[in-house]
Amino acid sequence: MILVVGGAGYVGSHLVKELVEKEKVVVLDNLSTGFKSLIDDRAVFVEGDLGNRSVLDEVFSTYPIKAVMHFAANSLVGESVENPYKYYENNVSATLTLLKAMVDHNVKNFIFSSTAATYGTPNVDLIDEGQPNNPINPYGKTKLMVEHILEDFSAAYGLNYVVLRYFNVAGAHHSGTIGESHDPETHLIPIILQHLLGQREEISVFGTDYNTPDGTCIRDYIHATDLANAHILALEALLEEKKKTAIYNLGNGNGFSVKEVIETCEQVTERTATIQYVERRAGDPAKLVASSEKIQAELGWEPKFSLTDIIESAWNWHRQTVLSKQV
Numbered sequence: 001m002i003l004v005v006g007g008a009g010y011v012g013s014h015l016v017k018e019l020v021e022k023e024k025v026v027v028l029d030n031l032s033t034g035f036k037s038l039i040d041d042r043a044v045f046v047e048g049d050l051g052n053r054s055v056l057d058e059v060f061s062t063y064p065i066k067a068v069m070h071f072a073a074n075s076l077v078g079e080s081v082e083n084p085y086k087y088y089e090n091n092v093s094a095t096l097t098l099l100k101a102m103v104d105h106n107v108k109n110f111i112f113s114s115t116a117a118t119y120g121t122p123n124v125d126l127i128d129e130g131q132p133n134n135p136i137n138p139y140g141k142t143k144l145m146v147e148h149i150l151e152d153f154s155a156a157y158g159l160n161y162v163v164l165r166y167f168n169v170a171g172a173h174h175s176g177t178i179g180e181s182h183d184p185e186t187h188l189i190p191i192i193l194q195h196l197l198g199q200r201e202e203i204s205v206f207g208t209d210y211n212t213p214d215g216t217c218i219r220d221y222i223h224a225t226d227l228a229n230a231h232i233l234a235l236e237a238l239l240e241e242k243k244k245t246a247i248y249n250l251g252n253g254n255g256f257s258v259k260e261v262i263e264t265c266e267q268v269t270e271r272t273a274t275i276q277y278v279e280r281r282a283g284d285p286a287k288l289v290a291s292s293e294k295i296q297a298e299l300g301w302e303p304k305f306s307l308t309d310i311i312e313s314a315w316n317w318h319r320q321t322v323l324s325k326q327v
């Protein structure tokens, strides 16, 4: 069985949907930002906190867990600048409790959701895993701290791990049953689509004076299903003992500015956005675009969805969600 911590969240629920086709799955989630409705019915659900050692002992004693996938983190760059305590507590301290419980219960395989925010502001066109880590916000620092903990746990306790550094995850499942939903929503694509559906007055573009061709930030958007499939390949690599430790970037290798994302949303939806240009948001690097060559070469992963596909799937889901609320 595989334990998916944070399986009721946006990214975790996309992984669970794919994983239940291959493995038995237990989801542990405290529903602080996730939703029970996102969890595939075929998974066992345990409501609880990953920082609660007695809950973890119960889960590891009850189910024959052979690997843990960990999605349960706070992941908003801006919020982490304003409330770093929350980030160090949940992302580092609670994760340490989870890792210690794994060691004590002799569970050896771990897949960790890390982030491009570990790189800080690299001045390169494509970021590969060899770039130095210089995070510029508490969120990126918390993820990097866990990466360091994993390195030491592997050396001392024989924990095997794959770290996956996500770039900007977006899009919804092709079934239309799950999609991106945060409260409050801070991510660019859902905000644009909510605006185009009439749920928000306007879109604010944070900063127009970045050192990029149109002055707005550039990001690399990756579909949640492509990301889920990378996790499954990483899991197989650990279980088949092809890898003991590895760190991989997960992105599409194409950068799009905030303005370009808005334009693509306008094209897909055939609607026009009202845009307000405002100050930069704290903690935002100008440009983050991945080289994902390493995972492609070592695990045979390939992203299948373009930015247009991502926005089409998200639009499909957002529209359905609005319609179902109107019924």
Ligand code: UFG
Pocket (backbone or CB within 6 Å): 075, 076, 077, 115, 116, 117, 166, 167, 168, 169, 186, 187, 188, 189, 191, 203, 204, 205, 206, 207, 217, 218, 219, 258, 281, 284, 288
């Ligand atoms: N943006 C706007 N207006 C908005 C929302 C966002 O202009 O209303 C801009 C942001 O300033 C940024 C870009 O759109 O330049 C993307 O912002 P998101 O909030 O969608 O995503 P982030 O790049 O801040 O962060 C995401 C994840 C992080 C992860 C990072 C890695 O939330 O967990 O991608 O690239 F670390």
